[in-house]
Each structure stands twice: as C-alpha cells, then as structure tokens.
Amino acid sequence: MKKERFLVALAGQQNAGKTTTYNMLTGANQHVANYPGVTVDKKVGVYRENGFTYEVVDLPGTYSLTSFSMEERVSRDFLIHEEPDLVVNVLDATALRRSLYFTFQVLEMGLPVTVAINMMDVAEQQGIKIDVGELSRQLGIDVIATVSRKRKGKNALKASIQKNVTAEERGNVPQIDYKTMEEHIKALQSRLEEDVKLASLYPSRWLAIKLLENDAEAIRIVNERHFSGEQIIAESITRKKEFEEACGLKTEDFIVSCRDQRAGEIEAACLQRTEKSGDSISERIDRFILYRPLAPLFLIGTVCLIYYLSIIQGYNLTPYLWTWLAKFKVFVADILPQHGMLEDPLITSIGLWMVDSANALLIYIPIFTILFALIAILEDSGYMARIAFILDRILNSFGLHGQSTLPFILGGVFASGCAVPGIMATKGIPDERSRLATILTVPYMNCMAKIPLYTLLVSIYFKDNASWAMFFIGTVTIIMAMIIAKFLTSTILRGREISPFIMEMPNYHMPTLFGVTQRTVERLWEYIKKVGSIVLAVSICVFSLLQFPGLSDEKMAVYETQMNKALVQFQKKIAKSSYAKDFSEESAVLSLLNYYDDYKSERMNNAGAKGAAAVDEKYKEKRPDHFVLLKPKKNKDAKIINRAIRKLSGKRKVLRGKIRKERIQSSFFGMIGRSLEPITQFAGFDWKTNIALISSFAARESSVATMGVLYQEGADENLKLEERMSKETMGSEKDGEHHHGLQALHALALIIFFALYPPCLATTIMVKVQTGSYKWMLFSILFPSALGLCVASAVFTIGTTFALNGVTMMKGFYVFVLAVAILIAIVHKIRTERLSARQALTLQGEKL
Amino acid sequence: MFGFRGSRKKRRGQCAGQAVNYKNMLDIPIGESAIIKQHHSSGAIRQRMLDLGFVPGRNVKVLRVATLGCPIELKISGYCVTLRRTEARMIEVK
Numbered sequence: 001m002k003k004e005r006f007l008v009a010l011a012g013q014q015n016a017g018k019t020t021t022y023n024m025l026t027g028a029n030q031h032v033a034n035y036p037g038v039t040v041d042k043k044v045g046v047y048r049e050n051g052f053t054y055e056v057v058d059l060p061g062t063y064s065l066t067s068f069s070m071e072e073r074v075s076r077d078f079l080i081h082e083e084p085d086l087v088v089n090v091l092d093a094t095a096l097r098r099s100l101y102f103t104f105q106v107l108e109m110g111l112p113v114t115v116a117i118n119m120m121d122v123a124e125q126q127g128i129k130i131d132v133g134e135l136s137r138q139l140g141i142d143v144i145a146t147v148s149r150k151r152k153g154k155n156a157l158k159a160s161i162q163k164n165v166t167a168e169e170r171g172n173v174p175q176i177d178y179k180t181m182e183e184h185i186k187a188l189q190s191r192l193e194e195d196v197k198l199a200s201l202y203p204s205r206w207l208a209i210k211l212l213e214n215d216a217e218a219i220r221i222v223n224e225r226h227f228s229g230e231q232i233i234a235e236s237i238t239r240k241k242e243f244e245e246a247c248g249l250k251t252e253d254f255i256v257s258c259r260d261q262r263a264g265e266i267e268a269a270c271l272q273r274t275e276k277s278g279d280s281i282s283e284r285i286d287r288f289i290l291y292r293p294l295a296p297l298f299l300i301g302t303v304c305l306i307y308y309l310s311i312i313q314g315y316n317l318t319p320y321l322w323t324w325l326a327k328f329k330v331f332v333a334d335i336l337p338q339h340g341m342l343e344d345p346l347i348t349s350i351g352l353w354m355v356d357s358a359n360a361l362l363i364y365i366p367i368f369t370i371l372f373a374l375i376a377i378l379e380d381s382g383y384m385a386r387i388a389f390i391l392d393r394i395l396n397s398f399g400l401h402g403q404s405t406l407p408f409i410l411g412g413v414f415a416s417g418c419a420v421p422g423i424m425a426t427k428g429i430p431d432e433r434s435r436l437a438t439i440l441t442v443p444y445m446n447c448m449a450k451i452p453l454y455t456l457l458v459s460i461y462f463k464d465n466a467s468w469a470m471f472f473i474g475t476v477t478i479i480m481a482m483i484i485a486k487f488l489t490s491t492i493l494r495g496r497e498i499s500p501f502i503m504e505m506p507n508y509h510m511p512t513l514f515g516v517t518q519r520t521v522e523r524l525w526e527y528i529k530k531v532g533s534i535v536l537a538v539s540i541c542v543f544s545l546l547q548f549p550g551l552s553d554e555k556m557a558v559y560e561t562q563m564n565k566a567l568v569q570f571q572k573k574i575a576k577s578s579y580a581k582d583f584s585e586e587s588a589v590l591s592l593l594n595y596y597d598d599y600k601s602e603r604m605n606n607a608g609a610k611g612a613a614a615v616d617e618k619y620k621e622k623r624p625d626h627f628v629l630l631k632p633k634k635n636k637d638a639k640i641i642n643r644a645i646r647k648l649s650g651k652r653k654v655l656r657g658k659i660r661k662e663r664i665q666s667s668f669f670g671m672i673g674r675s676l677e678p679i680t681q682f683a684g685f686d687w688k689t690n691i692a693l694i695s696s697f698a699a700r701e702s703s704v705a706t707m708g709v710l711y712q713e714g715a716d717e718n719l720k721l722e723e724r725m726s727k728e729t730m731g732s733e734k735d736g737e738h739h740h741g742l743q744a745l746h747a748l749a750l751i752i753f754f755a756l757y758p759p760c761l762a763t764t765i766m767v768k769v770q771t772g773s774y775k776w777m778l779f780s781i782l783f784p785s786a787l788g789l790c791v792a793s794a795v796f797t798i799g800t801t802f803a804l805n806g807v808t809m810m811k812g813f814y815v816f817v818l819a820v821a822i823l824i825a826i827v828h829k830i831r832t833e834r835l836s837a838r839q840a841l842t843l844q845g846e847k848l
Numbered sequence: 849m850f851g852f853r854g855s856r857k858k859r860r861g862q863c864a865g866q867a868v869n870y871k872n873m874l875d876i877p878i879g880e881s882a883i884i885k886q887h888h889s890s891g892a893i894r895q896r897m898l899d900l901g902f903v904p905g906r907n908v909k910v911l912r913v914a915t916l917g918c919p920i921e922l923k924i925s926g927y928c929v930t931l932r933r934t935e936a937r938m939i940e941v942k
Binding site: 063064066068069094095097098101126128252253256257260283286287290291292293295296389390392393394396402499500501502503504505832 | 901929
C-alpha cells in the first residue's frame with residue numbers, strides 16, 4: 001500500500017522564522033514573535049496536497065541539538081524517536097554560517113532534510129546574496145529560498161516536501177570531515193554497531209560523535225541499550241582523553257571548529273556580501289534607542305505611551321460601549337418573564353445576573369483591544385528584546401532574568417494583561433531558578449481581571465488622586481513582585497539550576513497590520529471566551545451561593561404584609577379616578593409598575609432630548625394606555641394614578657432592597673464571609689468584601705461582578721457600580737452610622753491584598769502545567785493568601801492606629817516598599833562584586 | 849559620549865576588573881573589535897556561545913553596554929548577541 005500520510009518536522013534555530021514558515025505551510029493561526037524562545041510547545045498542523053496529507057510538527061527553536069536545555073532535548077527526542085519522513089530545516093539567511101551548524105547536526109542524525117532558507121529579503125537588504133543552487137550542491141540536499149513573512153516560496157517548499165517524502169533514495173549527503181578525530185569516531189562506531197538492535201534505533205556515527213562530546217543523553221542511551229554499554233563508554237572516555245592530549249583541544253571545541261570550518265567553506269562558495277556603506281538600519285536605530293543615557297527614557301516613554309493609549313484613551317471609549325451593553329440588558333429583560341411584586345421568577349433573576357456579570361467584564365474590551373495591539377507591535381518590531389536588554393541588570397538583582405520581561409508584560413506590568421499567557425511565556429527562560437521565580441511572581445501583576453476592581457476602588461475612594469493611585473498600583477505591584485522574587489530565589493528556590501543570559505538581538509522589523517490584527521483578535525477572543533465560559537459558570541455558582549438558602553417564610557411574610565398595605569393604599573388613592581376599575585386586579589398593577597420602572601431605567605440610559613424622545617416613542621408604542629399615565633399632562637385622573645404609582649414604586653424598591661440584602665446576609669456565602677470576618681477585620685475587610693474575594697478565586701473578574709450585586713442600591717436605575725458604591729458610602733456617612741461600606745483606607749488594604757492575592761483558578765492550573773508539580777500549585781495559592789493578608793492587615797492596622805488617611809498611608813507604603821527593593825539591589829551589587837573577585841582569584845589559581 | 853566611556857572604564861575597575869590574568873571581552877572598549885582566543889566557561893554557557901558562533905578565531909565587536917553597565921551587546925559575523933559581564937569575562941581574546 002502506498003503511504004498517504006507523512007510526518008514533517010520543522011526544525012531550526014530561534015528567530016529563523018520557523019513559526020511563520022509553519023503558518024505559511026499549514027495556514028494555522030498562532031503566536032509569532034521575534035522574541036527569542038516563544039515557540040516551545042509541540043505544535044502540530046496539517047495540510048493536504050495532491051491527495052497526500054502532511055502532518056507538520058513545529059519543533060522548539062534551538063541553537064543546537066545537545067542535551068543542555070529542555071527544548072533541545074525535546075527536539076532531539078522527537079527527531080530520534082518519531083522518525084519524521086522529512087525534516088524541514090529553516091535557516092536564517094542573514095546568519096547562514098551559524099545556521100548551518102544546526103543543519104549539520106540534523107544531517108548527522110541520518111535524517112532526510114530539506115532546507116528552507118528564510119528571510120531572504122532581509123539578507124538582501126543587508127547586501128547578502130546567496131546562491132541557492134550552489135548551497136544545495138554543497139549540502140547535497142534540496143534548498144528552497146523563502147520569505148515566510150510574506151508567504152514567498154510556499155509552493156516551491158511544498159513541492160520539495162512532496163518530492164522528498166516520496167523519494168526512494170536519498171542523494172549522497174557529504175559528511176563533515178572530523179580529520180584526526182575520524183579514527184576515534186570510526187572505532188566507536190564499529191563497537192556500537194555490534195548491537196544490531198541499538199544500531200537500528202540510533203545512527204551509530206551520530207552516537208559515536210555524541211559520546212566523544214561527552215553528551216549525557218548519549219551516554220545514558222548506550223549505557224541502557226547496548227549490551228556492552230559500559231565498556232564502550234569507558235572506551236570513549238579513553239579515546240576522548242587520548243585525542244585531547246594529541247590535539248591540545250577539547251573534543252567539543254574541535255567538533256564545533258570542524259563544523260564551523262565546513263560552514264565557512266560553504267558560505268564562501270555560495271554567499272556574496274556586498275559591504276554596504278554604513279551600518280544596517282537596525283544598528284542605526286539602536287545607536288539612538290539603546291544609547292546609554294537615553295535607553296531608559298525611551299523605555300519609560302514607551303510604557304507611558306502604552307499606558308496612556310490603552311488605559312486612558314481606552315477608558316474614554318467605555319461609555320460608548322456602556323450604552324450598548326445597557327441596551328443589551330434591556331433587551332434580555334424584555335425577553336425574560338416579568339418581574340414579580342417582591343420576588344422575581346428564578347429564570348429572570350439568573351438571566352439578569354448573568355448579563356450583569358458579563359457586562360461588568362465586556363466593558364473593558366476597548367482597553368484590551370488597544371493594549372493587545374500595542375504589545376503585539378512591541379513583540380513584532382523587536383523592541384521587546386531590547387527591553388530585556390535594558391532591564392536584565394535590574395531583574396538579575398532580584399534573581400530574575402532579562403527574559404522574564406515578556407511574561408511580566410503579558411501578565412500586566414503596564415496596566416493589564418493575563419497571568420495565563422504570562423506563565424506560558426516563561427517557557428522561553430533558560431534559567432530554571434528565574435523561570436520558577438517568574439512563574440510564581442507573574443500572578444502579582446495587574447492582570448486585566450484585577451483592573452476592574454482597581455479602577456472601581458480608585459474612582460470612588462481616590463477620585464481626586466486617581467492618576468496617582470493608578471500609578472501607585474501599577475508600580476507597587478512590580479516592586480512587590482521583585483521583592484518576592486528575591487525572597488523566593490534566595491530561600492526555597494536557592495538550589496535551582498541557573499543559566500546565563502545569552503540572547504540574540506533580533507533585527508527590527510516593521511510590524512505588519514495583518515500580524516498585529518491577528519494577534520490582537522486572538523488574545524481578545526481568548527478574553528471573551530473566558531468571560532463566556534469560566535466567568536459565566538462561576539457567576540451561576542456565585543448566584544446560587546448568594547441566593548440560597550434564602551429568607552425564611554416568616555420574614556418573607558412580614559415583607560409581603562407591608563407590600564400589601566402599600567397596595568391597599570394605592571387602591572384607596574386611585575378609587576376616585578376613572579382608571580380605578582382598570583387596576584382592580586393585582587396583576588394589572590404589577591404590569592404598570594414594571595412598565596413604569598423599565599421606562600425610568602431606560603430613560604436613565606438615554607440622556608439628551610433625542611434619546612428621551614426615542615424612549616418615549618418606544619414606550620408609547622408598547623402600551624399607549626399605560627403611557628398616558630406616565631405623562632398625564634392635563635389629564636387629572638391620570639395624574640392621580642401617576643402620583644400613586646410613583647409612591648408605590650418607591651415603596652416596592654425599598655422592600656426589594658431590604659429583602660435582597662437580607663438574603664445575601666443569610667446566604668451560604670454570607671455565612672462564610674461572616675465567619676472569616678474575625679480574621680479579615682485586621683485588614684479592614686467586612687463580609688461583603690470577603691464574599692467578593694472568595695468568589696474571585698475562581699476568576700478574578702467575579703470580584704467586581706459580586707461587588708456589583710452586593711452594592712445593590714441603585715442597580716434598578718442602571719447606575720454604574722462606581723456610582724452605587726460611592727452612593728452607599730456617602731449615604732451612610734451622611735447618616736453618621738456604622739456602615740458596611742468602605743473608606744479610602746479600607747480600599748487601600750483591599751487593593752494591596754488583591755495585588756498579592758493568589759492567582760485565579762486558570763492560572764493555578766497553568767502553574768501546575770509549567771512547573772509540573774502540584775506542590776508549586778498549592779504553594780502558589782497558599783503563600784500569596786498568607787502574605788496578602790499579612791501585608792493588608794499591617795497597612796490597615798497601622799493606618800487606623802495612627803489615624804492616617806488612605807492617601808498618606810499609600811505614600812508611606814510606597815516609600816517602604818521602594819526602600820526595601822533598593823536595599824536588595826544594593827546588597828546584590830556588593831555580593832556579585834565579591835563573588836566575581838573570588839571567581840577571578842580561583843581562575844588565576846587554576847592557571848598558576 | 850566620551851565621558852561615558854571614561855566612566856565605564858572606571859566602573860570596570862571596581863566591579864569586574866579583578867584582573868583575570870588573560871585579556872577578555874571586557875577589556876575591549878566600546879566600538880573596538882577583538883579575536884576570540886578561547887573560552888574559559890563550561891557546560892551550557894560554553895555550548896550556547898559556540899552555537900552562537902563564538903568560535904575561536906572569530907572577530908567580535910563590542911557594540912554597546914546597557915545603561916546599568918550590564919549586559920553588553922556584541923556583534924559577531926553579522927548579528928548581535930547580548931551577554932552578561934560574568935559571561936563576557938570568560939571569553940579570552942587576543
């Protein structure tokens with residue numbers, strides 16, 4: 001039978017455009033950036049052509065195929081064990097010589113290879129001309145020129161793939177000549193081939209070379225699989241020693257230099273470099289942007305610009321969206337069954353609850369759209385790597401890595417992000433200790449789900465200092481994260497493996513509109529999906545936990561009598577009017593009441609004469625008989641009804657509010673929230689806050705949604721939550737009574753706790769995936785909870801003891817945190833100096 | 849610009865100049881080039897440097913230093929690579 005399905009592996013070095021090539025071939029929709037190390041997952045895509053199916057696997061981008069890093073092992077294991085029908089090796093045309101090292105390694109593994117030499121356009125701009133035909137002759141395999149970003153060379157590459165997967169025989173691929181080492185390779189090779197089974201699994205020449213390179217994985221393979229493994233390893237060690245003594249070079253270095261020499265020969269044969277006058281564009285831009293005194297200014301400027309465009313300008317757009325969302329709520333309310341006199345049908349309550357929860361989150365779409373687009377531009381342009389370059393020194397002081405920048409930015413350093421993609425992006429960090437520290441500190445960033453609560457609290461309690469308060473939140477979270485990272489890396493993460501900061505600086509690219517839009521839509525869609533699934537599911541749970549067990553029958557009866565009293569009064573008042581007979585039935589009164597309330601709330605949403613007229617028109621059309629009663633004008637009887645219904649509506653609203661509040665107080669969540677009050681009171685959290693915080697573990701977004709319900713007063717008038725919460729606070733301040741609302745100090749403690757609060761459910765799952773252990777997942781929940789509560793309690797208690805207001809306390813806390821951070825940085829500097837002095841001395845000692 | 853070069857040299861004296869007895873990457877002023885002689889690092893660092901084309905005999909140019917003095921950016925056969933000072937010190941040059 002003829003084979004119809006082929007496995008094609010895409011392999012190559014980082015930044016060679018492997019992922020764009022993958023997209024070009026399979027048309028898949030995925031993340032591409034020129035920040036080193038974005039592609040780490042095993043991505044599989046499929047395309048069909050001429051009746052054949054090609055399964056394309058995008059391997060992690062690695063510089064080499066040794067076993068030093070996880071990505072390299074992943075790639076290598078795939079190439080060895082899955083035996084792809086073809087390896088498409090993507091080369092960077094601007095760094096041909098270096099790219100060829102990788103090609104040699106794949107060829108050494110005895111795999112069929114086609115080379116896609118990518119970024120030919122950039123190479124041309126740099127004055128590099130590559131003779132593709134000659135390169136193909138030199139390597140003995142197919143070489144296709146591509147510009148995958150512009151989808152050039154797609155058909156040629158596909159044709160070559162088809163030709164090569166079906167090829168019966170491979171052409172003669174010249175081996176690299178390892179000169180004086182060849183005898184050792186050949187000797188080991190023949191020893192290895194004694195075991196036929198092993199030889200069928202692994203190419204013996206590759207294994208022999210790896211043994212001489214002292215590769216841990218190869219040693220393990222031979223040890224486990226070969227019947228006389230130990231002897232061979234011993235032999236390889238003596239041979240290695242023998243060679244090193246004769247040649248004066250380490251075998252690893254010798255192997256690399258042989259490869260480099262061959263790569264140099266190939267380069268000389270097929271590459272022409274016309275020296276362009278002056279430096280490349282990237283170089284000229286960097287001379288300015290990375291100029292030592294200016295670099296931080298550009299960085300701060302970029303951050304400010306992003307903040308301004310996404311948060312400030314984005315927030316200005318929210319009112320427009322809000323009108324639409326309010327309309328949506330009215331639309332849903334119209335479909336659902338009518339409100340009851342005091343209690344609503346369950347379906348109506350749940351329906352409206354879900355709409356409210358969703359709306360509270362969808363309102364932030366303008367902000368995220370702008371933010372995601374800007375981050376995509378940052379990634380695609382190549383500036384993200386420069387940020388890592390500028391910040392590495394600082395991050396390193398706190399036990400992190402320059403490449404922690406991307407996770408932190410995705411997690412929301414600037415203003416808002418999401419910890420889930422942030423933690424996913426930590427895969428690119430080669431340093432195990434920094435990677436874990438980054439995973440555990442990314443959740444402290446201001447993820448977009450935290451922002452709603454922050455903006456809410458700030459707009460109520462720090463109204464006069466709103467921009468300063470947002471600045472405080474934005475910066476204090478990163479400073480606290482740094483301190484925590486330092487704490488973690490110098491305590492529990494101390495023994496973890498560390499690795500160097502060696503990063504290739506990508507060239508600047510002009511971000512394409514298509515690429516940026518694609519990524520923005522993708523991330524936005526992720527957010528909306530989250531709202532649609534997790535958050536709505538959680539909102540139903542929260543709803544039930546807030547509604548049940550509900551009020552006792554006796555209590556309900558009390559409210560019902562009160563309502564009936566009001567109804568009787570209503571009837572009395574309207575008895576004389578000509579409309580009295582129309583409202584003798586309670587259902588008729590209820591319908592008018594709902595009509596009246598709906599009208600009022602809709603008018604509230606449509607300010608201005610034009611909007612008001614439209615609402616009038618709509619309601620007139622809906623129930624002309626009721627509309628007369630809303631706008632009685634000179635109709636005396638209608639006026640009587642109007643006055644009476646207004647009073648009745650007011651009374652009903654008060655009763656409903658009381659019932660709702662009481663129901664929440666006696667609900668399951670109310671019980672939990674209350675039982676936690678003895679602990680959380682030190683941080684100034686009352687049971688309402690507790691409830692919101694508990695519900696926010698499942699998804700942080702819920703905190704605002706829950707708050708929205710807990711602060712119900714005014715909800716019927718479609719006031720925004722900000723207005724409702726401030727109304728409640730102000731209202732109770734006016735009454736001078738002890739209230740359950742919040743004050744600036746409460747708000748500050750809440751902000752700090754929320755900043756340190758454990759990651760949401762989705763994030764903790766991601767922590768488990770990325771660290772591979774439940775231990776870390778549990779740690780990522782417990783540690784922040786305890787820490788957050790301690791810090792918030794400290795802030796609140798100090799604040800109340802010294803009667804400081806929220807703003808003073810905010811400043812004080814900021815100064816304290818900053819001082820701790822600076823101290824850590826100074827200590828780090830002194831320590832590394834000592835360390836490098838010691839290192840230098842030992843080095844000298846060795847030499848002597 | 850020149851002032852900065854001067855101050856960098858001074859800092860080198862404090863921070864990393866604990867004279868290693870070989871000429872290393874940190875001894876090369878910004879804008880100048882040198883030829884790699886050998887690596888004093890080992891393991892993953894060494895492998896990564898070799899992969900990136902830091903092969904003995906190759907010419908490397910020091911492009912710039914980050915604002916805080918570390919890491920440094922080097923240019924080698926047409927592309928740019930950044931290294932921390934601790935790693936740069938391990939490259940012996942001539």
